[in-house]
Amino acid sequence: MRRTLPTAAIGAVLWAGCLALPIFLDSAWISIAAIFAIYAIVALSQDVVLGRAGLYDMGHAVYFGIGAYATAVLNVGFGWPILATLPVAIVGAALVGAVFAAPIIRLRGDYLLVATIGLNAIFVLAMRNDLGGLTGGSDGIPGLGVPSLFGLQIESQSALFWFDWVLLGVVLLVMRNLDRCELGRALRYLKQDQLAASTLGVDARRTKILAFALGAGLAGLAGTLFAVQISTVSPSSFVFTESVTLFAIVIVGGQGSIPGVLLGTALMFVVPQIFREFAQYRYFIFGIAMIAVMVLRPQGLWPRARLAR
Structure with missing residues (x-):
């Protein structure tokens, strides 16, 4: 526990410092910082399924889209x-994740990967075909309103930034505590050795479905x-x-x-x-970086620290 306190304190200070960024940034960079917070949340949600449970989910954008379309x-x-x-949006995406996971959860590796790719294709096709006359087809749904909290509209870039970053802080707390709860430990055991986890009383099917539901x-x-x-x-x-x-x-x-x-x-x-000026090459550069990481540092640029017992 002594090792985790400084890390938590440093993280809290950094997050608090990030909340002050609108004071120093122009509107364009405030918008970029807000987008970062949003994608950080969805990347952390992917990490629940891939990084914690070790399940190859290549269709995670579906749950991202379900939340957006629900709103x-x-x-x-x-x-x-x-x-x-x-x-x-949260409950709807979680339910879809659980329902989708239930019949395919026995699949492993490449087979699970292909199944999740199929889900992504089905979702995009359904949205483009104006599902139920509600999704607007390829043009989508424009003209969303702005959040309102206690009568105050959250419409400026700075207000949206704080709105996104406060929720990112909540998600970070959820993720930090996931490893220390029963579900987090079960996910860790399953990823390391499913057979051994079963001998410890871990219900593999239930735990995997919960991982999909939480991530979604x-x-x-x-x-x-x-x-x-x-x-x-x-x-x-x-x-x-x-x-x-x-x-x-991830x-x-x-x-x-x-x-x-x-x-x-x-x-x-x-x-x-x-x-x-190189933004259009970001996927190419990221692909090269991914290959380099897999060869030189397969555990990732910032690998997971071992948890104190």
Whole structure:
């Protein structure tokens, strides 16, 4: 425990310092920082499934999209306040994750990977075909409103930044405590050795479904924030390349490592903004970086520290 306290304190200080960024940044960089917070949340949600449970999920953008579409449909189509759509987005994405996981959870490795790719393709196709006349087809759903808290509208870039970063802080607390709860320990045992975990009383099927549900729910939260940030939702934001990006962030940053996932997110979404003239090559550069990491540092740039017993 003594080793974890300084790390937690340093992380809290850094996060608090990040909340002060709007004082020093212009509106463009405030927007980029807000997008970073959103993608950090969805990357952390991917890490629950891939990094903690060791399940090859290459369709995680689906749950991100479910959260975004749930908010867009309810807000634009039915006039719900943004914050009222947030629980629906989280629970809806979590339910889809659990229902999808239930029949395929026995699959392993490449077979599970292919199944999740199929889910991503089905989701994008359904959204493009205007599912139920609600999703707007390829054009998506424009014109989302802004969140309102205690009568105050969260509409400026700085306000949206703080809104996103406060929720990122909540997600970081959830992730930090996941390893120390029963579910986190069960996930760790399953990833290391499923047979041995079963002898310890771990219900593999139930635990894997819970991992998918938790990861999907956090992605649904990020989807709502994303929809609010860009004020429109379309299928192009949740295509297969987005799932590949999330998968790569966890691999390159470090599976099961909160700092690693944050570092991977920064490398993918912030660094290209610094070198904007090369931004169109970001997938190529990230692909080269991923190959290099796999060869030179397979545990990731910032690997997971061993937990104190």
